[in-house]
Amino acid sequence: MPISGRVMPLLEVNNIETYYDSFIEAIRGISIEVKEGQIVTVLGSNGAGKTTLLRTISRVLNDDQPEKGTIEFMGKRIERTDPEKIVRLGISHVPEGRQLFPRLTVQENLRMGTYIRRKDHDLDSDYARVFGHFPVLKDKKSQRAETLSGGEQQMVAIGRALMSRPKLLLLDEPSLGLSPLIVDEIFRIIKKINEEGTAILLVEQNAHRALNVAAFGYVLENGRIVLSDTTKRLEEQEDVKEFYLGITKDGSIKGYKRYKRKKRWR
Amino acid sequence: MIIQQIISGLALGCVYGLIAIGFVLIFKTTAVINFAQGEIMMLGAFVAFTLITIFNVPFVLAFLLTPIICGGIGILLERVLIRPLVGEPVVSIIIVTIGMSITLRAFAGMIWSYDTLAFPLLFSEETIRISSFVIAPVDISIILVTLGLVILLFLFFKFTTLGISLQSLAQNPLASLLMGVSVKQGYSMTWAISAMVGAVAGMIIAPITFLSVNMGFLGLKAFPAAVIGGFNSIPGALVGGVIIGISENLAGIYLPPWVKDIFAYIVMMAVLMIRPEGIFGTHEQKKV
Numbered sequence A: 001m002p003i004s005g006r007v008m009p010l011l012e013v014n015n016i017e018t019y020y021d022s023f024i025e026a027i028r029g030i031s032i033e034v035k036e037g038q039i040v041t042v043l044g045s046n047g048a049g050k051t052t053l054l055r056t057i058s059r060v061l062n063d064d065q066p067e068k069g070t071i072e073f074m075g076k077r078i079e080r081t082d083p084e085k086i087v088r089l090g091i092s093h094v095p096e097g098r099q100l101f102p103r104l105t106v107q108e109n110l111r112m113g114t115y116i117r118r119k120d121h122d123l124d125s126d127y128a129r130v131f132g133h134f135p136v137l138k139d140k141k142s143q144r145a146e147t148l149s150g151g152e153q154q155m156v157a158i159g160r161a162l163m164s165r166p167k168l169l170l171l172d173e174p175s176l177g178l179s180p181l182i183v184d185e186i187f188r189i190i191k192k193i194n195e196e197g198t199a200i201l202l203v204e205q206n207a208h209r210a211l212n213v214a215a216f217g218y219v220l221e222n223g224r225i226v227l228s229d230t231t232k233r234l235e236e237q238e239d240v241k242e243f244y245l246g247i248t249k250d251g252s253i254k255g256y257k258r259y260k261r262k263k264r265w266r
Numbered sequence B: 001m002i003i004q005q006i007i008s009g010l011a012l013g014c015v016y017g018l019i020a021i022g023f024v025l026i027f028k029t030t031a032v033i034n035f036a037q038g039e040i041m042m043l044g045a046f047v048a049f050t051l052i053t054i055f056n057v058p059f060v061l062a063f064l065l066t067p068i069i070c071g072g073i074g075i076l077l078e079r080v081l082i083r084p085l086v087g088e089p090v091v092s093i094i095i096v097t098i099g100m101s102i103t104l105r106a107f108a109g110m111i112w113s114y115d116t117l118a119f120p121l122l123f124s125e126e127t128i129r130i131s132s133f134v135i136a137p138v139d140i141s142i143i144l145v146t147l148g149l150v151i152l153l154f155l156f157f158k159f160t161t162l163g164i165s166l167q168s169l170a171q172n173p174l175a176s177l178l179m180g181v182s183v184k185q186g187y188s189m190t191w192a193i194s195a196m197v198g199a200v201a202g203m204i205i206a207p208i209t210f211l212s213v214n215m216g217f218l219g220l221k222a223f224p225a226a227v228i229g230g231f232n233s234i235p236g237a238l239v240g241g242v243i244i245g246i247s248e249n250l251a252g253i254y255l256p257p258w259v260k261d262i263f264a265y266i267v268m269m270a271v272l273m274i275r276p277e278g279i280f281g282t283h284e285q286k287k288v
Protein backbone atom coordinates (compact mmCIF):
# COMPACT_ATOMS: atom_id res chain seq x y z
CA MET A 1 0.00 0.00 0.00
CA PRO A 2 1.90 3.09 -1.15
CA ILE A 3 1.55 5.94 1.32
CA SER A 4 3.16 9.13 0.08
CA GLY A 5 5.31 7.23 -2.36
CA ARG A 6 6.61 4.76 0.25
CA VAL A 7 5.71 1.08 0.55
CA MET A 8 4.46 0.54 4.07
CA PRO A 9 6.56 -2.10 5.82
CA LEU A 10 4.88 -5.37 6.69
CA LEU A 11 7.06 -5.79 9.75
CA GLU A 12 8.73 -2.95 11.54
CA VAL A 13 11.01 -3.65 14.49
CA ASN A 14 11.94 -0.49 16.37
CA ASN A 15 14.88 -0.35 18.69
CA ILE A 16 14.11 -3.50 20.64
CA GLU A 17 16.13 -4.77 23.59
CA THR A 18 15.76 -8.34 24.76
CA TYR A 19 17.12 -9.92 27.92
CA TYR A 20 17.40 -13.49 29.16
CA ASP A 21 16.98 -14.00 32.90
CA SER A 22 16.68 -10.20 33.21
CA PHE A 23 20.43 -9.52 33.04
CA ILE A 24 21.82 -11.20 29.91
CA GLU A 25 21.23 -8.65 27.17
CA ALA A 26 21.01 -10.64 23.95
CA ILE A 27 19.62 -7.85 21.78
CA ARG A 28 20.83 -4.33 22.36
CA GLY A 29 18.65 -2.05 20.29
CA ILE A 30 17.76 -3.49 16.92
CA SER A 31 15.60 -1.95 14.22
CA ILE A 32 14.73 -3.85 11.08
CA GLU A 33 12.10 -3.71 8.41
CA VAL A 34 10.50 -6.25 6.08
CA LYS A 35 8.40 -4.95 3.22
CA GLU A 36 5.53 -6.80 1.66
CA GLY A 37 6.70 -9.58 -0.66
CA GLN A 38 10.35 -9.10 0.26
CA ILE A 39 13.03 -11.52 1.42
CA VAL A 40 15.18 -9.94 4.10
CA THR A 41 18.12 -11.76 5.59
CA VAL A 42 19.83 -11.40 8.94
CA LEU A 43 23.41 -12.66 9.02
CA GLY A 44 25.62 -13.12 12.02
CA SER A 45 27.91 -15.60 13.68
CA ASN A 46 27.10 -17.88 16.62
CA GLY A 47 25.57 -16.06 19.54
CA ALA A 48 25.00 -12.83 17.63
CA GLY A 49 21.33 -12.81 18.63
CA LYS A 50 19.62 -13.96 15.43
CA THR A 51 17.44 -16.60 17.06
CA THR A 52 16.62 -14.25 19.90
CA LEU A 53 15.45 -11.66 17.38
CA LEU A 54 13.02 -14.12 15.77
CA ARG A 55 11.82 -15.36 19.15
CA THR A 56 11.22 -11.79 20.25
CA ILE A 57 9.05 -11.23 17.20
CA SER A 58 7.03 -14.40 17.72
CA ARG A 59 6.82 -13.67 21.47
CA VAL A 60 7.87 -17.11 22.67
CA LEU A 61 10.40 -15.73 25.15
CA ASN A 62 9.47 -14.61 28.65
CA ASP A 63 6.26 -12.65 28.63
CA ASP A 64 7.97 -9.36 29.60
CA GLN A 65 10.33 -9.40 26.59
CA PRO A 66 11.25 -7.31 24.63
CA GLU A 67 12.26 -5.12 27.50
CA LYS A 68 12.20 -2.02 25.28
CA GLY A 69 11.14 -1.04 21.79
CA THR A 70 8.18 -1.76 19.59
CA ILE A 71 7.25 -4.30 16.93
CA GLU A 72 4.60 -3.47 14.36
CA PHE A 73 3.05 -5.94 11.98
CA MET A 74 0.73 -4.54 9.31
CA GLY A 75 0.53 -1.33 11.29
CA LYS A 76 -0.45 -3.08 14.52
CA ARG A 77 1.69 -3.19 17.67
CA ILE A 78 2.45 -6.79 18.56
CA GLU A 79 5.26 -6.68 21.11
CA ARG A 80 2.78 -7.49 23.92
CA THR A 81 0.52 -9.84 21.97
CA ASP A 82 0.02 -13.36 23.37
CA PRO A 83 2.38 -15.79 21.65
CA GLU A 84 -0.40 -18.10 20.44
CA LYS A 85 -2.01 -15.14 18.66
CA ILE A 86 1.04 -14.23 16.57
CA VAL A 87 0.43 -16.95 14.00
CA ARG A 88 -3.20 -15.81 13.73
CA LEU A 89 -1.97 -12.39 12.61
CA GLY A 90 -0.06 -13.99 9.75
CA ILE A 91 3.45 -14.57 11.10
CA SER A 92 4.70 -18.14 10.89
CA HIS A 93 7.96 -19.03 12.61
CA VAL A 94 10.08 -22.00 11.49
CA PRO A 95 12.28 -22.33 14.56
CA GLU A 96 15.93 -23.23 14.81
CA GLY A 97 16.38 -26.98 14.97
CA ARG A 98 13.06 -27.58 13.19
CA GLN A 99 11.09 -28.48 16.34
CA LEU A 100 8.75 -31.01 14.81
CA PHE A 101 6.31 -33.13 16.77
CA PRO A 102 8.46 -36.28 16.75
CA ARG A 103 5.80 -38.91 17.31
CA LEU A 104 3.18 -37.38 15.05
CA THR A 105 3.16 -38.37 11.40
CA VAL A 106 4.21 -35.99 8.64
CA GLN A 107 0.57 -35.46 7.77
CA GLU A 108 -0.34 -34.75 11.40
CA ASN A 109 2.55 -32.31 11.71
CA LEU A 110 1.22 -30.48 8.66
CA ARG A 111 -2.25 -30.62 10.13
CA MET A 112 -0.99 -28.85 13.23
CA GLY A 113 0.00 -26.03 10.89
CA THR A 114 -3.69 -25.58 10.13
CA TYR A 115 -4.61 -25.39 13.82
CA ILE A 116 -5.68 -21.75 13.56
CA ARG A 117 -7.73 -22.57 10.47
CA ARG A 118 -9.31 -25.74 11.83
CA LYS A 119 -12.81 -24.60 10.96
CA ASP A 120 -11.71 -24.08 7.36
CA HIS A 121 -12.89 -26.74 4.98
CA ASP A 122 -10.57 -26.04 2.10
CA LEU A 123 -7.35 -27.59 3.35
CA ASP A 124 -6.75 -29.92 0.40
CA SER A 125 -5.23 -27.18 -1.71
CA ASP A 126 -2.82 -26.36 1.11
CA TYR A 127 -1.64 -29.95 1.44
CA ALA A 128 -1.32 -30.07 -2.35
CA ARG A 129 0.79 -26.93 -2.31
CA VAL A 130 3.17 -28.32 0.34
CA PHE A 131 3.45 -31.69 -1.39
CA GLY A 132 4.03 -29.76 -4.61
CA HIS A 133 6.99 -27.99 -3.04
CA PHE A 134 8.29 -31.13 -1.36
CA PRO A 135 7.24 -34.24 -3.32
CA VAL A 136 9.30 -36.57 -1.05
CA LEU A 137 6.97 -35.81 1.80
CA LYS A 138 3.97 -37.15 -0.04
CA ASP A 139 5.34 -40.69 0.02
CA LYS A 140 6.25 -40.37 3.68
CA LYS A 141 3.15 -38.65 4.95
CA SER A 142 2.16 -41.52 7.24
CA GLN A 143 5.63 -41.82 8.72
CA ARG A 144 6.47 -40.40 12.14
CA ALA A 145 8.44 -37.19 11.88
CA GLU A 146 11.27 -38.61 14.01
CA THR A 147 12.00 -41.22 11.33
CA LEU A 148 12.78 -38.64 8.64
CA SER A 149 16.20 -37.42 7.52
CA GLY A 150 17.34 -33.95 8.56
CA GLY A 151 16.50 -32.50 5.16
CA GLU A 152 13.06 -34.02 5.13
CA GLN A 153 12.46 -32.74 8.63
CA GLN A 154 13.34 -29.23 7.51
CA MET A 155 10.86 -29.62 4.65
CA VAL A 156 8.14 -30.64 7.11
CA ALA A 157 9.00 -27.67 9.31
CA ILE A 158 8.65 -25.26 6.39
CA GLY A 159 5.58 -27.03 5.06
CA ARG A 160 3.93 -26.96 8.47
CA ALA A 161 4.53 -23.21 8.69
CA LEU A 162 3.01 -22.68 5.24
CA MET A 163 -0.20 -24.46 6.23
CA SER A 164 -1.31 -21.41 8.23
CA ARG A 165 -1.08 -19.30 5.04
CA PRO A 166 1.29 -16.74 6.54
CA LYS A 167 1.99 -13.28 5.19
CA LEU A 168 5.43 -13.38 6.77
CA LEU A 169 7.62 -16.42 7.26
CA LEU A 170 10.38 -16.34 9.86
CA LEU A 171 13.07 -18.87 8.93
CA ASP A 172 15.82 -19.70 11.43
CA GLU A 173 18.84 -21.28 9.73
CA PRO A 174 16.97 -23.60 7.38
CA SER A 175 20.27 -24.86 5.96
CA LEU A 176 21.70 -25.94 9.31
CA GLY A 177 23.31 -29.36 9.12
CA LEU A 178 22.10 -30.19 5.63
CA SER A 179 24.12 -31.39 2.64
CA PRO A 180 24.74 -28.89 -0.18
CA LEU A 181 22.29 -30.60 -2.51
CA ILE A 182 19.45 -30.42 0.01
CA VAL A 183 20.38 -26.83 0.83
CA ASP A 184 20.01 -26.01 -2.87
CA GLU A 185 16.57 -27.49 -2.89
CA ILE A 186 15.49 -25.71 0.30
CA PHE A 187 16.64 -22.37 -1.08
CA ARG A 188 14.94 -22.99 -4.41
CA ILE A 189 11.68 -23.53 -2.51
CA ILE A 190 12.26 -20.49 -0.30
CA LYS A 191 12.49 -18.42 -3.46
CA LYS A 192 9.36 -20.02 -4.87
CA ILE A 193 7.37 -19.45 -1.69
CA ASN A 194 8.40 -15.81 -1.85
CA GLU A 195 7.43 -15.51 -5.50
CA GLU A 196 4.00 -16.80 -4.55
CA GLY A 197 3.61 -13.74 -2.33
CA THR A 198 4.95 -14.54 1.13
CA ALA A 199 7.47 -12.18 2.69
CA ILE A 200 10.37 -13.89 4.42
CA LEU A 201 12.72 -12.92 7.22
CA LEU A 202 15.61 -15.32 6.78
CA VAL A 203 18.22 -15.88 9.47
CA GLU A 204 21.31 -17.64 8.14
CA GLN A 205 24.96 -18.40 8.68
CA ASN A 206 25.20 -19.52 5.08
CA ALA A 207 25.78 -15.96 3.87
CA HIS A 208 26.41 -16.96 0.26
CA ARG A 209 23.03 -18.43 -0.30
CA ALA A 210 21.16 -15.97 1.91
CA LEU A 211 22.58 -12.92 0.11
CA ASN A 212 21.79 -14.59 -3.16
CA VAL A 213 18.11 -15.03 -2.44
CA ALA A 214 17.36 -11.92 -0.35
CA ALA A 215 16.83 -8.33 -1.46
CA PHE A 216 17.95 -6.64 1.72
CA GLY A 217 20.25 -7.75 4.52
CA TYR A 218 21.35 -6.93 8.04
CA VAL A 219 24.54 -8.05 9.71
CA LEU A 220 24.22 -8.72 13.42
CA GLU A 221 27.08 -8.78 15.90
CA ASN A 222 26.77 -9.00 19.66
CA GLY A 223 23.13 -8.06 19.65
CA ARG A 224 23.63 -4.99 17.46
CA ILE A 225 23.21 -4.31 13.78
CA VAL A 226 26.58 -3.41 12.34
CA LEU A 227 25.67 -3.30 8.66
CA SER A 228 22.47 -2.97 6.70
CA ASP A 229 22.09 -2.56 3.00
CA THR A 230 20.75 -4.12 -0.16
CA THR A 231 22.25 -7.56 -0.60
CA LYS A 232 23.90 -6.42 -3.79
CA ARG A 233 25.90 -3.79 -1.93
CA LEU A 234 26.52 -6.02 1.07
CA GLU A 235 28.18 -8.57 -1.20
CA GLU A 236 30.63 -5.88 -2.25
CA GLN A 237 31.61 -4.94 1.32
CA GLU A 238 35.12 -6.06 2.27
CA ASP A 239 34.10 -7.09 5.80
CA VAL A 240 31.20 -9.15 4.56
CA LYS A 241 33.42 -10.76 1.95
CA GLU A 242 36.06 -11.64 4.46
CA PHE A 243 34.03 -12.70 7.50
CA TYR A 244 30.83 -14.04 6.01
CA LEU A 245 31.66 -15.13 2.50
CA GLY A 246 35.15 -16.36 3.36
CA ILE A 247 36.79 -14.50 0.48
CA THR A 248 40.18 -12.94 1.30
CA LYS A 249 41.42 -9.79 -0.37
CA ASP A 250 43.41 -11.71 -2.99
CA GLY A 251 40.20 -13.38 -4.06
CA SER A 252 40.84 -16.97 -2.95
CA ILE A 253 38.02 -18.77 -1.23
CA LYS A 254 39.02 -19.72 2.31
CA GLY A 255 36.00 -21.76 3.02
CA TYR A 256 36.46 -23.86 -0.06
CA LYS A 257 40.11 -24.63 0.72
CA ARG A 258 39.24 -25.57 4.26
CA TYR A 259 36.53 -27.86 3.00
CA LYS A 260 38.96 -29.62 0.67
CA ARG A 261 41.54 -30.04 3.40
CA LYS A 262 39.04 -31.50 5.79
CA LYS A 263 37.94 -33.95 3.18
CA ARG A 264 41.44 -35.24 2.58
CA TRP A 265 42.06 -35.86 6.27
CA ARG A 266 39.07 -38.13 6.64
CA MET B 1 -13.69 -70.32 40.45
CA ILE B 2 -10.49 -69.30 38.78
CA ILE B 3 -12.22 -68.02 35.69
CA GLN B 4 -14.58 -66.00 37.81
CA GLN B 5 -11.65 -64.50 39.68
CA ILE B 6 -9.97 -63.67 36.40
CA ILE B 7 -13.05 -61.92 35.08
CA SER B 8 -13.61 -59.93 38.24
CA GLY B 9 -9.89 -59.14 38.26
CA LEU B 10 -10.20 -57.98 34.68
CA ALA B 11 -13.08 -55.69 35.63
CA LEU B 12 -11.24 -54.24 38.61
CA GLY B 13 -8.16 -53.95 36.43
CA CYS B 14 -10.13 -51.90 33.91
CA VAL B 15 -10.91 -49.42 36.67
CA TYR B 16 -7.27 -49.27 37.75
CA GLY B 17 -6.49 -48.76 34.08
CA LEU B 18 -8.89 -45.83 33.74
CA ILE B 19 -7.45 -44.12 36.80
CA ALA B 20 -3.97 -44.81 35.44
CA ILE B 21 -4.95 -43.23 32.13
CA GLY B 22 -5.82 -40.11 34.12
CA PHE B 23 -2.32 -40.13 35.62
CA VAL B 24 -0.72 -40.60 32.22
CA LEU B 25 -2.70 -37.88 30.42
CA ILE B 26 -1.74 -35.21 32.91
CA PHE B 27 1.83 -36.43 33.23
CA LYS B 28 2.42 -36.45 29.47
CA THR B 29 1.38 -32.85 28.91
CA THR B 30 2.32 -31.19 32.17
CA ALA B 31 4.99 -33.50 33.71
CA VAL B 32 2.93 -33.48 36.90
CA ILE B 33 1.73 -36.61 38.68
CA ASN B 34 -1.76 -35.85 39.89
CA PHE B 35 -2.14 -37.75 43.13
CA ALA B 36 -5.73 -36.56 43.41
CA GLN B 37 -6.77 -38.75 40.48
CA GLY B 38 -8.30 -41.34 42.83
CA GLU B 39 -10.27 -38.66 44.64
CA ILE B 40 -11.61 -37.32 41.35
CA MET B 41 -12.82 -40.85 40.69
CA MET B 42 -14.49 -40.83 44.10
CA LEU B 43 -16.17 -37.52 43.24
CA GLY B 44 -17.48 -39.08 40.03
CA ALA B 45 -19.15 -41.84 41.99
CA PHE B 46 -20.71 -39.39 44.47
CA VAL B 47 -21.90 -37.00 41.77
CA ALA B 48 -23.59 -39.83 39.90
CA PHE B 49 -25.09 -41.09 43.17
CA THR B 50 -26.46 -37.63 43.95
CA LEU B 51 -27.93 -37.15 40.51
CA ILE B 52 -29.65 -40.52 40.58
CA THR B 53 -30.92 -40.78 44.15
CA ILE B 54 -31.52 -37.14 45.05
CA PHE B 55 -32.38 -35.45 41.76
CA ASN B 56 -33.99 -38.54 40.26
CA VAL B 57 -32.06 -38.15 37.04
CA PRO B 58 -32.48 -41.23 34.83
CA PHE B 59 -29.51 -43.60 34.95
CA VAL B 60 -28.28 -43.08 31.42
CA LEU B 61 -28.52 -39.31 31.63
CA ALA B 62 -26.68 -39.34 34.96
CA PHE B 63 -23.91 -41.37 33.37
CA LEU B 64 -23.53 -38.70 30.69
CA LEU B 65 -23.86 -35.71 32.99
CA THR B 66 -21.41 -36.91 35.63
CA PRO B 67 -18.30 -36.83 33.42
CA ILE B 68 -19.27 -33.37 32.20
CA ILE B 69 -19.67 -32.09 35.75
CA CYS B 70 -16.40 -33.70 36.81
CA GLY B 71 -14.66 -32.33 33.71
CA GLY B 72 -15.74 -28.91 34.95
CA ILE B 73 -14.37 -29.71 38.41
CA GLY B 74 -11.08 -30.73 36.76
CA ILE B 75 -10.89 -27.42 34.92
CA LEU B 76 -11.62 -25.56 38.15
CA LEU B 77 -8.96 -27.45 40.13
CA GLU B 78 -6.37 -26.77 37.44
CA ARG B 79 -7.30 -23.12 37.19
CA VAL B 80 -7.31 -22.41 40.91
CA LEU B 81 -4.61 -24.68 42.33
CA ILE B 82 -2.24 -25.69 39.54
CA ARG B 83 -2.00 -22.81 37.07
CA PRO B 84 -0.65 -20.29 39.57
CA LEU B 85 2.23 -22.72 40.11
CA VAL B 86 3.21 -23.22 36.48
CA GLY B 87 6.93 -22.57 36.26
CA GLU B 88 7.56 -23.66 39.87
CA PRO B 89 9.42 -26.92 40.46
CA VAL B 90 7.32 -29.92 39.50
CA VAL B 91 7.77 -31.39 42.97
CA SER B 92 5.87 -28.48 44.53
CA ILE B 93 3.00 -28.99 42.11
CA ILE B 94 2.91 -32.70 42.90
CA ILE B 95 2.73 -31.93 46.61
CA VAL B 96 -0.16 -29.59 45.88
CA THR B 97 -1.99 -32.48 44.20
CA ILE B 98 -1.48 -34.55 47.37
CA GLY B 99 -2.98 -31.70 49.36
CA MET B 100 -5.76 -31.56 46.79
CA SER B 101 -6.55 -35.24 47.36
CA ILE B 102 -6.82 -34.77 51.13
CA THR B 103 -9.00 -31.68 50.70
CA LEU B 104 -11.32 -33.37 48.23
CA ARG B 105 -11.77 -36.27 50.64
CA ALA B 106 -12.63 -33.85 53.45
CA PHE B 107 -15.08 -31.94 51.24
CA ALA B 108 -16.76 -35.15 50.18
CA GLY B 109 -17.01 -36.20 53.83
CA MET B 110 -18.68 -32.91 54.69
CA ILE B 111 -21.15 -33.12 51.85
CA TRP B 112 -21.96 -36.83 51.73
CA SER B 113 -20.81 -38.01 55.20
CA TYR B 114 -18.14 -40.53 55.97
CA ASP B 115 -20.56 -43.45 55.94
CA THR B 116 -20.40 -46.13 53.35
CA LEU B 117 -23.38 -45.84 51.05
CA ALA B 118 -24.83 -48.28 48.54
CA PHE B 119 -24.73 -47.23 44.91
CA PRO B 120 -27.95 -47.88 42.98
CA LEU B 121 -27.54 -50.85 40.69
CA LEU B 122 -28.25 -50.74 37.01
CA PHE B 123 -27.91 -54.48 36.65
CA SER B 124 -29.33 -57.22 38.78
CA GLU B 125 -27.01 -58.69 41.33
CA GLU B 126 -27.78 -62.13 40.03
CA THR B 127 -24.95 -63.78 38.26
CA ILE B 128 -25.18 -65.36 34.89
CA ARG B 129 -24.24 -68.99 34.69
CA ILE B 130 -22.57 -70.09 31.49
CA SER B 131 -21.93 -73.83 31.49
CA SER B 132 -19.76 -74.35 34.55
CA PHE B 133 -18.77 -70.83 35.53
CA VAL B 134 -20.60 -67.76 36.73
CA ILE B 135 -20.25 -64.18 35.57
CA ALA B 136 -21.45 -61.06 37.33
CA PRO B 137 -23.20 -58.69 34.89
CA VAL B 138 -21.65 -55.75 36.68
CA ASP B 139 -18.17 -57.01 35.77
CA ILE B 140 -19.18 -57.25 32.14
CA SER B 141 -20.60 -53.72 32.24
CA ILE B 142 -17.31 -52.41 33.62
CA ILE B 143 -15.30 -54.13 30.91
CA LEU B 144 -17.57 -52.91 28.11
CA VAL B 145 -17.71 -49.31 29.32
CA THR B 146 -13.92 -49.26 29.67
CA LEU B 147 -13.43 -50.62 26.17
CA GLY B 148 -15.86 -48.08 24.77
CA LEU B 149 -14.16 -45.21 26.57
CA VAL B 150 -10.67 -46.24 25.48
CA ILE B 151 -11.82 -46.46 21.88
CA LEU B 152 -13.36 -43.00 22.19
CA LEU B 153 -10.11 -41.63 23.59
CA PHE B 154 -8.16 -43.24 20.78
CA LEU B 155 -10.41 -41.70 18.14
CA PHE B 156 -10.24 -38.32 19.86
CA PHE B 157 -6.44 -38.24 20.07
CA LYS B 158 -5.88 -39.69 16.62
CA PHE B 159 -8.44 -37.93 14.48
CA THR B 160 -9.62 -34.65 15.95
CA THR B 161 -7.56 -31.50 15.59
CA LEU B 162 -8.06 -30.80 19.29
CA GLY B 163 -6.80 -34.26 20.21
CA ILE B 164 -3.78 -33.98 17.93
CA SER B 165 -3.05 -30.56 19.35
CA LEU B 166 -2.98 -32.02 22.88
CA GLN B 167 -0.49 -34.64 21.69
CA SER B 168 1.57 -31.92 20.06
CA LEU B 169 1.57 -29.94 23.29
CA ALA B 170 2.94 -32.96 25.13
CA GLN B 171 5.62 -33.57 22.49
CA ASN B 172 6.84 -30.05 21.85
CA PRO B 173 5.27 -27.15 23.75
CA LEU B 174 7.32 -24.49 21.96
CA ALA B 175 6.26 -25.68 18.52
CA SER B 176 2.62 -25.98 19.58
CA LEU B 177 2.73 -22.41 20.77
CA LEU B 178 4.04 -21.40 17.34
CA MET B 179 1.09 -23.26 15.77
CA GLY B 180 -1.26 -21.10 17.82
CA VAL B 181 -2.11 -23.64 20.51
CA SER B 182 -2.80 -21.96 23.83
CA VAL B 183 -0.77 -23.79 26.44
CA LYS B 184 -3.16 -22.69 29.17
CA GLN B 185 -6.18 -24.01 27.32
CA GLY B 186 -4.33 -27.22 26.55
CA TYR B 187 -3.51 -27.83 30.21
CA SER B 188 -7.03 -27.07 31.22
CA MET B 189 -8.41 -29.41 28.54
CA THR B 190 -6.05 -32.14 29.71
CA TRP B 191 -7.27 -31.84 33.29
CA ALA B 192 -10.86 -31.91 32.06
CA ILE B 193 -10.38 -35.08 30.05
CA SER B 194 -8.49 -36.80 32.79
CA ALA B 195 -11.18 -35.88 35.32
CA MET B 196 -13.85 -37.17 32.94
CA VAL B 197 -12.06 -40.49 32.63
CA GLY B 198 -11.71 -40.61 36.41
CA ALA B 199 -15.42 -39.91 36.82
CA VAL B 200 -16.34 -42.80 34.54
CA ALA B 201 -14.06 -45.06 36.58
CA GLY B 202 -15.87 -43.98 39.75
CA MET B 203 -19.32 -44.58 38.31
CA ILE B 204 -18.57 -48.08 37.11
CA ILE B 205 -16.69 -49.29 40.17
CA ALA B 206 -19.11 -47.88 42.77
CA PRO B 207 -21.63 -50.74 42.43
CA ILE B 208 -18.87 -53.15 43.50
CA THR B 209 -16.97 -51.19 46.14
CA PHE B 210 -19.85 -49.15 47.52
CA LEU B 211 -19.57 -45.43 48.01
CA SER B 212 -17.14 -44.06 50.50
CA VAL B 213 -14.88 -41.06 50.70
CA ASN B 214 -11.99 -43.48 50.90
CA MET B 215 -12.68 -44.98 47.47
CA GLY B 216 -9.86 -42.83 46.13
CA PHE B 217 -7.34 -45.16 47.69
CA LEU B 218 -7.88 -47.36 44.63
CA GLY B 219 -5.65 -44.74 43.02
CA LEU B 220 -2.76 -46.19 44.99
CA LYS B 221 -3.06 -49.34 42.91
CA ALA B 222 -3.61 -47.43 39.70
CA PHE B 223 -0.27 -45.74 40.18
CA PRO B 224 1.76 -48.96 39.76
CA ALA B 225 -0.53 -49.77 36.81
CA ALA B 226 0.58 -46.57 35.11
CA VAL B 227 4.22 -47.33 35.93
CA ILE B 228 3.96 -50.83 34.48
CA GLY B 229 2.46 -49.34 31.32
CA GLY B 230 5.40 -46.96 30.95
CA PHE B 231 3.66 -43.86 32.30
CA ASN B 232 3.32 -42.36 28.83
CA SER B 233 0.91 -44.59 27.00
CA ILE B 234 -2.86 -44.91 27.21
CA PRO B 235 -2.99 -48.55 26.10
CA GLY B 236 -0.03 -49.17 28.40
CA ALA B 237 -1.94 -47.81 31.38
CA LEU B 238 -4.92 -50.00 30.59
CA VAL B 239 -2.80 -53.13 30.16
CA GLY B 240 -0.96 -52.28 33.37
CA GLY B 241 -4.27 -51.96 35.18
CA VAL B 242 -5.53 -55.28 33.86
CA ILE B 243 -2.29 -57.05 34.78
CA ILE B 244 -2.58 -55.76 38.32
CA GLY B 245 -6.31 -56.48 38.63
CA ILE B 246 -5.99 -60.09 37.53
CA SER B 247 -2.73 -60.96 39.29
CA GLU B 248 -4.00 -59.42 42.49
CA ASN B 249 -7.12 -61.58 42.42
CA LEU B 250 -5.09 -64.68 41.71
CA ALA B 251 -2.73 -63.80 44.55
CA GLY B 252 -5.83 -63.61 46.73
CA ILE B 253 -6.55 -67.26 45.99
CA TYR B 254 -3.11 -68.76 46.21
CA LEU B 255 -1.16 -66.57 48.60
CA PRO B 256 -1.64 -65.49 52.22
CA PRO B 257 -4.32 -62.80 52.52
CA TRP B 258 -1.99 -59.90 53.42
CA VAL B 259 -0.15 -60.29 50.13
CA LYS B 260 -3.14 -59.29 48.04
CA ASP B 261 -3.14 -55.62 48.93
CA ILE B 262 0.54 -55.07 48.25
CA PHE B 263 0.64 -57.37 45.25
CA ALA B 264 0.26 -54.42 42.83
CA TYR B 265 3.62 -53.09 44.02
CA ILE B 266 5.24 -56.52 43.89
CA VAL B 267 4.12 -56.86 40.26
CA MET B 268 5.36 -53.35 39.52
CA MET B 269 8.80 -54.06 40.91
CA ALA B 270 9.00 -57.35 39.05
CA VAL B 271 8.13 -55.65 35.75
CA LEU B 272 10.57 -52.83 36.37
CA MET B 273 13.36 -55.31 37.02
CA ILE B 274 12.80 -56.90 33.63
CA ARG B 275 11.86 -53.75 31.70
CA PRO B 276 12.87 -50.56 33.52
CA GLU B 277 10.99 -48.40 31.01
CA GLY B 278 7.71 -50.25 31.56
CA ILE B 279 5.91 -52.45 29.06
CA PHE B 280 4.81 -49.74 26.65
CA GLY B 281 7.44 -47.20 27.60
CA THR B 282 10.05 -46.00 25.18
CA HIS B 283 13.39 -44.47 25.88
CA GLU B 284 12.69 -40.91 24.95
CA GLN B 285 15.15 -40.02 22.27
CA LYS B 286 15.27 -36.35 21.57
CA LYS B 287 16.03 -36.77 17.91
CA VAL B 288 13.84 -34.01 16.63
Ligand SMILES: Nc1ncnc2c1ncn2[C@@H]1O[C@H](COP(=O)(O)OP(=O)(O)OP(=O)(O)O)[C@@H](O)[C@H]1O
Pocket: A020, A021, A024, A025, A026, A044, A045, A046, A047, A048, A049, A050, A051, A052, A053, A096, A205
Ligand atom coordinates in the same frame (compact mmCIF):
# COMPACT_ATOMS: atom_id res chain seq x y z
N1 LIG C 1 17.83 -19.40 26.95
C1 LIG C 1 18.86 -18.56 27.09
N2 LIG C 1 19.25 -18.15 28.31
C2 LIG C 1 20.29 -17.31 28.47
N3 LIG C 1 20.99 -16.81 27.45
C3 LIG C 1 20.66 -17.17 26.21
C4 LIG C 1 19.58 -18.06 25.96
N4 LIG C 1 19.49 -18.24 24.63
C5 LIG C 1 20.46 -17.50 24.08
N5 LIG C 1 21.17 -16.85 25.01
C6 LIG C 1 22.29 -15.94 24.76
O1 LIG C 1 21.86 -14.90 23.94
C7 LIG C 1 22.83 -14.60 22.94
C8 LIG C 1 22.22 -14.71 21.56
O2 LIG C 1 21.84 -16.05 21.31
P1 LIG C 1 21.08 -16.50 20.00
O3 LIG C 1 20.65 -17.90 20.20
O4 LIG C 1 20.04 -15.51 19.68
O5 LIG C 1 22.24 -16.45 18.92
P2 LIG C 1 22.22 -16.87 17.39
O6 LIG C 1 22.65 -15.69 16.62
O7 LIG C 1 20.93 -17.47 17.04
O8 LIG C 1 23.37 -17.98 17.36
P3 LIG C 1 23.47 -19.33 16.49
O9 LIG C 1 23.93 -18.93 15.15
O10 LIG C 1 24.50 -20.12 17.21
O11 LIG C 1 22.15 -19.97 16.50
C9 LIG C 1 23.97 -15.56 23.17
O12 LIG C 1 24.97 -14.90 23.87
C10 LIG C 1 23.39 -16.66 24.00
O13 LIG C 1 24.36 -17.19 24.88
Ligand SMILES: [Mg+2]
Pocket: A050, A051, A052, A096, A172
Ligand atom coordinates in the same frame (compact mmCIF):
# COMPACT_ATOMS: atom_id res chain seq x y z
MG1 LIG D 1 20.35 -19.28 16.39
